[in-house]
Amino acid sequence: MLRALLQEAGHEVVEAGDGQAAIEHLRRTAYDLLVTDVLLPQADGTEVIKAVRGVNGKISIIAISGGGRELPAVVALALTEALGAHRTLFKPFRDAELLAAVKELLPVASS
Structure with missing residues (x-):
């Protein structure tokens, strides 16, 4: 669902099947944003x-x-903030909340 939402908004998305696969992707390639x-x-x-x-x-x-x-989600997200997460979202969240956070955090592409 998130992949489709972000792609529809014009973002290039790389998806990992689990946490270890995500770590491997992140070690090989520099990305602007991690969700x-x-x-x-x-x-x-x-x-x-x-x-x-x-x-x-x-x-x-x-x-x-x-x-x-x-x-609990509040504890889990507090841990991620302590580790450096810039934004946290409690599930369920609205599509607009995620898109707003992505827009805020991604560098503006030069035209």
């Missing part, structure tokens, strides 16, 4: 944020979470 859920298989969103901060300190980060049985 990550906190609860991911293989490596959670906090691990992804820590890994990307080690290789790309300039990347903007949006963390999203609806929480889980053992980790």
Whole structure:
């Protein structure tokens, strides 16, 4: 859903199937923006944020979470903020909220 929304808004999107795959992508290629859920298989969103901060300190980060049985969303998102997430969104969020955060964080393309 997020991929389709961002592509429809004109953004180039690379999607990873799990946290470890995201870390591998982020180590190979420099991206302008990372949108990550906190609860991911293989490596959670906090691990992804820590890994990307080690290789790309300039990347903007949006963390999203609806929480889980053992980790409420407010705690999960506070952790991501402590690790350097620029924006956090509680699930469910509106499309407009995500698009506004992306617009705010992405560098303006030169014309």
